[in-house]
Amino acid sequence: MKRREFALSIPAAAVLAGAPALAQARKDAVVLGMTLEPPGLDPTAGAASAIAEIVQYNILETLTKINADGSVTPLLAESWEVSPDLRTYTFRLRKGVKFSNGEPFNAQTVKFSFERAAAEKSTNKDKRTFAAMESVRPVDEHTVVIINKEPDPDFLFYMGQATAVIVEPKSADNNSAQPVGTGPYAMERWNKGSSVMLSASPSYRNPGAIKIKRATFRFISDPAAQVAAVLSGDIDAFVRVTPRGAAQFKANSRLQTIVSGSRAKTVLAINNAKKPLNDVRVRRAISAAIDRKAVIAGAGDGFGVPIGSHYVPGAAGYIDTTGINPYNPDKARALLKEAGITTPLELSLVLPPPPYARQGGEVIVAQLAKAGITAKVQNVEWAQWLANTYGGAHNYDLTIISHVEPFDLVNFTKPDYYWGYNNPKFNELFDKIKVTANVAERNKLLGEAQKILADDAALAWLYQPQWLTVANRRLNGLWKDMPIFVNDLAALSWS
Missing domain, CATH: 3.40.190.10 (Periplasmic binding protein-like II)
Known part of the structure; x- marks a missing residue:
């Protein structure tokens, strides 16, 4: 990891x-x-990675801590025990810890935080992780037992992410403007x-x-x-x-x-739920129209590694899928014709503020045009992207964004996620991945998942950023x- x-x-x-x-x-x-400036400072309420860059481990803390090398060590939890079936986690909590408003940290605040994250009105982007908790039970002030509905080999890592911060009940609703934590x-x-x-x-x-x-x-x-x-x-x-x-x-x-x-993936996201983008041939045509190396040169000044699915070199279970939808403008035009598309096909291309999106957008517009696709650029501010593209009615055809979460294949199991991908075969495979503890077998399944996404051209994957x-x-x-x-x-x- x-x-x-x-x-x-x-x-x-x-x-x-x-x-x-x-x-x-x-x-x-x-x-x-x-x-980027974050839209708020509560990582349990917003998806922007800029939130965690300010508050995580500084103001707000988690039970575990993810270190620079990817290892997981104690933070608010001093130690833990894991049951053989990988479902039950017993956390021994650090004593004498207070929030910055003077309130005590204890097992009850852990229970409050996780039940809040799982609640019906929760906007936590990892809500599924908390909804998958069968129970969060304080044994005493400094011991809490979490039982998950299913085994989860990555649970301790998830407990160190920003969405799992422990919040103080009285101040939690104001964390977006004035976060209160134990950090x-x-x-x-x-x-x-x-x-x-x-x-x-x-x-x-x-x-x-x-x-x-x-x-x-x-x-x-x-x-x-x-x-x-x-x-x-x-x-x-x-x-x-x-x-x-x-x-x-x-x-x-x-x-x-x-x-x-x-572990980031910079992608040209495709709204799978909109016609004609719900046709795999059209999505494959978009992928075939893109020269990833040229995008890396234009968007990242040469700092990047081409990828063909939602996984990157160096991650456990990675396979090279860049050969599944390679750059081929002639094939792109043929696929559009096969799909019955009259060219030029006009699509919107929504670009948030980061330079990689705006610079990369210029390259991609030119590449799509050579394949018979006219991309109409819409430059938007970050808050607009979050509200209208990522959220709301998913008002877009194409958009360039970098997904930075290490383990986010789960988003392809959510039909209502902003790219609208829905494949029961992938969902079934992902359910197996979640409960497979054997490393070799899990890596094999992860490879299969990457190949399904690439075959479906769920997105047009561009590159792994080099920071x-x-x-x-x-x-x-x-x-x-x-x-x-x-x-x-x-x-x-x-x-």
Whole structure:
């Protein structure tokens, strides 16, 4: 369960004498750059990965912690026991933990959090995980037993994701604007459209371990502005920065850059529920019209690895499916003709703000045109994409987006998910995957699942992103790899 993603550091300045050097040695603040501003700060209520990048492990904590190498270790749970059938998990909870509003953390708050996540009105994007819990039973203040309806080999990993954060009952409804958690930091200020500031929480259980006392997340979506902010020193670290500045970053002795893999999948999502996209021949034509390597060059400045299904190299059970729907404009035109499509076929292409979407969109529009498909571009803001494309009436034909969750094949079992894919054969196979504990057999089934999705051309898969991270060489402790998108502030320090 290893995953890759990113790292950072940066240069020692010239040695200065006296007070300035001492002040520099005691630096206890950091400014981090982010491409997107989250729509809210409650990861149990919204799907945007930018939420977790600010709050997970900083303000809000989980029972388990997912580390940079993908391993799972204790966090709010000190230890656990798992039954042989992989259904019952007994968690021993950390004692003496309080939320930042002074309320105690205990087994009852775990029960509240998970039952809230499973409730009928829950908007938690992993609601199924919590609805699959047969019971959440506090044994005493510091012991909770969770019994799942079915075995789940990845359950401990899921309990470390942002959707499984433990919330305080009295404040939970306000977490979107003012999150209250058990973590080392508390919310200080949110300047909408600009930045979020966190400061060390006075109620944290181990305050002496926190070297960074204040962290500011600045939102910079424009690629040129990202490069300028890093080079000027306004940003101490920018994770997943635009690759446009790679050459300039590498040439700057004050900076260190790291190129890492990911578990993300950048895709051209297809609305399977709309005509004529409900015809597999049309979806295969769209896939055949796309030159993945050209998209990587245009959208990611060359930082990416082609993929042919919803799985990436390095993940357990990965198989190479890029040969199932290879680039072939002639075949694309033939498939459209076979499907009875009169060209040019006009489709909407909704593009959210990230550079990979806007830049990649330009490449894909040109490629689709060569196959007889006219893509009408609609540039939208992030909140609009979440409300109208991902949510609501799924008002789109095509859209470019990067799915960052490590284990998200489950979304293809949801007919009401935004891409509207529905294949009973895949659902049956996925049910087997969920309950198969044997690693070799599970990996074999995962390979079969990837092939079904590729054969169905459920999406037009583009590439596995390679993230570029740049940071001040003196900043230590940022994750080298990243199975999930977090910025673990408590691990940071200045040298």
